[in-house]
Amino acid sequence: MKIDLSGTTALVTGSTSGIGHAIAKGLAAAGAKVVINGRSQPKVDAAVAALKKAVSGAAIEGVAADVSTAEGCASLVKEVPDVDILINNTGIFEPKEFFDIPDEDWQRFFNVNVMSGIRLSRAYMQGMLKRNWGRIVFIASESAIMIxxxxxxxxxxxxxxxxxxxxxxxxxxxxxxxxxxxxPGPTMSEGVETFVKDLAKQNGQSIETAAANFIKEHRPTSLIQRFASVDEIANMVVYVSSREASVTNGAALRAEGGLVPTIA
Incomplete structure (x- = not known):
């Protein structure tokens, strides 16, 4: 199968690094014009330059906007009025005991992880429906069904x-x-790599040992028994964004290494 996304425009939020950047790279390699997004202009510029270097001839743009706010989403939509593919990737995570999570953290996580995708989908989806083609993908987590x-x-x-x-x-x-x-299941993005490095330092272990122990202790049902790479997750997203994925709709697609112990 050859995925060809030429003639399409894709916006990937939170794509200056990690899974988002890998998705942007995969979409660009398939021929899509890709819009990189992040909060910081220097990081956006660096990500655009890195992507142009990685994918020869790719059409890449960058827009700095904080999509956790209504103002940031509006600013992004003003800069990029229409897209064919919207990847709602922006997200944050933080291990914290339930009794230590204040109201502000609950609201902050909801604004970043949920409202960003709601606002941008509201802005772009009507255009997709009018043109009768489009793809919206939310980057969720196995944590959605295994809290x-x-x-x-x-x-x-x-x-x-x-x-x-x-x-x-x-x-x-x-x-x-x-x-x-x-x-996705546990994925070795930059943020997770920092988390694992901190664990290694705390426990006097190598990064490899800390990563392996985390999976064994905290995600023991994983069948692959390792962290996924960002490119492995991007492969799934690029397919779902393609014309070939025309009958995949309304689905929650697992890319978690068999961590969820169910058949559906």
């Missing part, structure tokens, strides 16, 4: 993303627009 006791506030937002994506998919009935969610 981690050390990050209940995070898990809550990921469950909310599944609800929103399925609800939006219902609005696409009879069209060539699809809305799906992808659920």
């Amino acid at each position: 981690p006791k050390e990050m209940i506030h995070y898990g809550m937002t990921k469950t909310a993303q599944l609800s929103v994506s399925r609800g939006l998919a219902e609005l696409t009935r009879g069209t060539a627009v699809t809305v799906n969610a992808v659920m």
Whole structure:
């Protein structure tokens, strides 16, 4: 199968690093014009330069905007009025005991992880429906259906993303627009790598040992028994964003290494 996204414009939020950057790279390699997004202009500029270097001839733009706010989303939409592919990737996570999570953290996680995707989908989806083609993908997590006791506030937002994506998919009935969610498992993004390095330092271990122990202790049901790479997650997202994925709609697609012990 050769995925060809030439002639399309894709916006990937939170794409200056990590899974988002890998998705942007994959979409660009498939021929899409890609818009990189992040909060900091220097980071956006650096990500655009890195992507142009990695994908020869790629059409890449960058827009700095904080999509956790209504103002930031409006600013982004003003700069990029229409897209064919919207990847709602922006997200934050933080291990914290439930009894130590204040109201402000619950609201902050909801604004970043959930409201960003809601606002941007509201802005771009009507254009997709009018053109009768489009792809919206929410980057959720296996934590949406296996709520981690050390990050209940995070898990809550990921469950909310599944609800929103399925609800939006219902609005696409009879069209060539699809809305799906992808659920990565533990993935070695830059943020997670920092987390693992901190664990290694705290426990006097190598990074490799700390990573392996984390999976064994905190995600023991994983079948692959390791962290996924950002490129492995991007592969799934690029497919779901393609014309070839025309009958995949309203789905919560697992890319979690068999961590969730169910058959559905």
